[in-house]
Amino acid sequence: MQIIENLKVKEKVYIEKLKNGLTVMIIPKEGIKKKYIIWGTRYGSNDSKFIVPGENQVTEVPKGVAHFLEHKMFEQENGRNSLDVLSSLGVNANAFTTNTHTAYLYEATDNFYEALDEFMDYVQHPYFTDENVEKEKGIIGQEIMMYDDYPEWKVYLNALEAMYHTNPVKLDITGTIETISHIDKEILYKCYNTFYNPSNMCLVVCGDFNPDEILKDIEKRLIDNKAEGEIKRIYEQENETVVNPKVESNMEVSIPLFTLGIKCIPPKQKEKVKTHIAIDVLLNLIIGESSNLYQELYKSGVILNMPTFEYEFTDEYAHILISGISRNPDIFFDMINKEIDNYLINGINEQDFERIKKMIYGEYIKEYNDVSNIARIFLTDFMKDVNSFDYIEEITTLDIEYAKQVLRDNFKKEKMVFSVVKAS
Amino acid sequence: MKQGIKLHTINTNKFKTNLIAIFLSTPLIRENVTKNSLLVSVLRRGCEKYRTQEEISKKLEEMYGAEFNCGLDKIGKNHVLKFYIESINDEFLPQNGENMLKQSMDILSEIIFNPLIQDEGFNEEYINQEKENVKQIIEAKKDNKANYAIFRCVEEMYKNKPEGLYKYGYTEDLEEINTKNLYSYYNQLINTCKIDIFISGKLDGIEVEKLVQENENISKLQERSPLFTVNKPEQKNGEKEENEVEEKLDVTQGKLVIGYDVIASKDELENKKFRYVGMLYNAILGGTATSKLFQNVREKESLAYTASSSFSYYTGNVFINAGIEIENFEKANNIIKEQIEDMKKGEFTEEDIKNAKKVIISNIDGISDEQDTEIIYFLGQELSNNNVTLEQYKKYIQDISKNKIEVFAKKIRINTIYFLRN
Numbered sequence: 001m002q003i004i005e006n007l008k009v010k011e012k013v014y015i016e017k018l019k020n021g022l023t024v025m026i027i028p029k030e031g032i033k034k035k036y037i038i039w040g041t042r043y044g045s046n047d048s049k050f051i052v053p054g055e056n057q058v059t060e061v062p063k064g065v066a067h068f069l070e071h072k073m074f075e076q077e078n079g080r081n082s083l084d085v086l087s088s089l090g091v092n093a094n095a096f097t098t099n100t101h102t103a104y105l106y107e108a109t110d111n112f113y114e115a116l117d118e119f120m121d122y123v124q125h126p127y128f129t130d131e132n133v134e135k136e137k138g139i140i141g142q143e144i145m146m147y148d149d150y151p152e153w154k155v156y157l158n159a160l161e162a163m164y165h166t167n168p169v170k171l172d173i174t175g176t177i178e179t180i181s182h183i184d185k186e187i188l189y190k191c192y193n194t195f196y197n198p199s200n201m202c203l204v205v206c207g208d209f210n211p212d213e214i215l216k217d218i219e220k221r222l223i224d225n226k227a228e229g230e231i232k233r234i235y236e237q238e239n240e241t242v243v244n245p246k247v248e249s250n251m252e253v254s255i256p257l258f259t260l261g262i263k264c265i266p267p268k269q270k271e272k273v274k275t276h277i278a279i280d281v282l283l284n285l286i287i288g289e290s291s292n293l294y295q296e297l298y299k300s301g302v303i304l305n306m307p308t309f310e311y312e313f314t315d316e317y318a319h320i321l322i323s324g325i326s327r328n329p330d331i332f333f334d335m336i337n338k339e340i341d342n343y344l345i346n347g348i349n350e351q352d353f354e355r356i357k358k359m360i361y362g363e364y365i366k367e368y369n370d371v372s373n374i375a376r377i378f379l380t381d382f383m384k385d386v387n388s389f390d391y392i393e394e395i396t397t398l399d400i401e402y403a404k405q406v407l408r409d410n411f412k413k414e415k416m417v418f419s420v421v422k423a424s
Numbered sequence: 425m426k427q428g429i430k431l432h433t434i435n436t437n438k439f440k441t442n443l444i445a446i447f448l449s450t451p452l453i454r455e456n457v458t459k460n461s462l463l464v465s466v467l468r469r470g471c472e473k474y475r476t477q478e479e480i481s482k483k484l485e486e487m488y489g490a491e492f493n494c495g496l497d498k499i500g501k502n503h504v505l506k507f508y509i510e511s512i513n514d515e516f517l518p519q520n521g522e523n524m525l526k527q528s529m530d531i532l533s534e535i536i537f538n539p540l541i542q543d544e545g546f547n548e549e550y551i552n553q554e555k556e557n558v559k560q561i562i563e564a565k566k567d568n569k570a571n572y573a574i575f576r577c578v579e580e581m582y583k584n585k586p587e588g589l590y591k592y593g594y595t596e597d598l599e600e601i602n603t604k605n606l607y608s609y610y611n612q613l614i615n616t617c618k619i620d621i622f623i624s625g626k627l628d629g630i631e632v633e634k635l636v637q638e639n640e641n642i643s644k645l646q647e648r649s650p651l652f653t654v655n656k657p658e659q660k661n662g663e664k665e666e667n668e669v670e671e672k673l674d675v676t677q678g679k680l681v682i683g684y685d686v687i688a689s690k691d692e693l694e695n696k697k698f699r700y701v702g703m704l705y706n707a708i709l710g711g712t713a714t715s716k717l718f719q720n721v722r723e724k725e726s727l728a729y730t731a732s733s734s735f736s737y738y739t740g741n742v743f744i745n746a747g748i749e750i751e752n753f754e755k756a757n758n759i760i761k762e763q764i765e766d767m768k769k770g771e772f773t774e775e776d777i778k779n780a781k782k783v784i785i786s787n788i789d790g791i792s793d794e795q796d797t798e799i800i801y802f803l804g805q806e807l808s809n810n811n812v813t814l815e816q817y818k819k820y821i822q823d824i825s826k827n828k829i830e831v832f833a834k835k836i837r838i839n840t841i842y843f844l845r846n
Contacts, residue, residue, distance in 0.1 A: 034793045087713040090782025109789035138726035252674040254563040290481035362488030
């Protein structure tokens, strides 16, 4: 096994790529009672057009299959539902689908190995019938409707729709009631067989484990399977411009919600971590708690609490999102634009820059407090082809000139969209 | 430490951080909820030493992003003002000798106990802005429809009682609060409330007690016979008629909440084990993914995406909530009632009990893996004058027999059915 150690946070990760192509990562945490396992496949809502390894023609499936598949994986041929089996073992099991990956997980304080039997069994054994697929449409339909009631979701999706012309990141992960109506068991099996090959997957465990032993425990529960070739995913060429700089929807909310999106060029492999960190630092400088802008906006009552901000990226797209609530979103929009201009013209204060770096260093360290968080970070970063420890190392050496360059490259006016949801 | 002020230390090497929490507990009454709510917001704006939020933030950022947090909670009949600071343990800092724990204690105690006072009152600008802020928080209670429905059901069940109060207060009460009367309320609160200080982290070789005692702000606090309510369950007579409430808001999914009373005798309530029987009952009914509600309302009938129950020991209630399609109200209501009846008839298996015990015990095992969860658990013990350790807690759960759960199940009466629809 390959071992990577980080001396600052004092943690180690053991990595093994098995013959069948599966990547296993183990982060031992001595003395912690919780054990966490997460098994992810590089298959998310964005992957609806692809070429199956060994085939020539393109396969296109309805939007929402990855999420639908996630729901249906729990159902077993013997009539049992694996989620129930895991629950009855007293472990906390769940699954989720993002734009780029699907993951199955559980957290256990007891019965970890009994649960492992069930867990590895169900992820490797799909069981779809016409009947159980139909039934699921009702449950997912309710889930879609539930999201419809969340203004936070609406303002977010509107921002993505305004940013992207063709990239599927702009679509709802669940699909719509219309698109899921076209899903049948043949489609599910085809997607399962394509994307749930071990070579497209990564399994991460974190907890009080002996790395060699847990690796053996995982290996002996794997069914025979061969690594497959590359799955070619097809995304239409995304235009660099935005679709619509301003979008607005009406919902019953007591105060308007906003999301400011800035469309960026996806970072190159080598620059991913550094760009991510630099953008994090810049966002904190511009609109973080100690920033002049935040203080001004708060004092004047334009915003009532800290907006949240994040930088999302894959190889296909990248964007910055700043979201919050405001009595007057337009003023927020004008003021943040002025502040970005100010940074572009006057540069970055060195003292502020070093202080924010210290803060972000602390944030990275804090992420290692919890086994579930640690495992999820390693899985997410695996999906992005980066090593999680790099963040802790790179933050200490980030220099101000690099940050300035990232500012110029990414915080562009013509790449901004502003989405607002307010009462009619 | 002093009468009414207690230090609790949790020495653990599981974390990269130290967490300090200071809780001010005071009886939950209508007259004070809004003041407490505003007070928490005003204190975090600035103190004598760090006069603005900007200064506080900069100091926290310098401390490797130490995180200050504050909030409010209703715990039984108490209103608890919560203040936290989380900072990196020195061991994980890129350089030595920073003493993060002391720095954290200093800034947290400054914010709570040494506020910015001008002209015998709080800063006027802060008061005015925070009034707006609190007003917004209160008005926003309708934004999350699921939580709103639960709150409304509780409110209907406890009209004019502390349990039914909204923890962030009431907009109409904000008006009469000003810099001076809030400051005099603050002085009264600080001198009379129960104060609990929790420190959790890797504390080997650190004289925690000394660190706290030598803190200027804490050492100047006076002894007190703290004004707070020892939490214990309340006896209910169950004579109340079933109340049905329907409310309309713009929702696509209906939110159904049913509130039940637990009708038990004084003896039963005073039996320590009663609480744990209730927890187990709840887990079987709707607390887990194998529970009756989840299985029958969500899985079998595809009626809902969420269907679960919760048990509130101090108020003596069980709540069921489900997100359903609006036209399915009757159907869902009937299936839920069937589950309650089945529980009464003892129609659950040893297997169900075993599963529920596993879920609860695994949650108990996980408590000490999260710093804030462990602290809140011990605060709950402190406020109810109990001292049940996590090991005892597990044993209580383990020892419960089916018979006890059946007895409990028969004590459940519907109090209010609340439905939020369009």
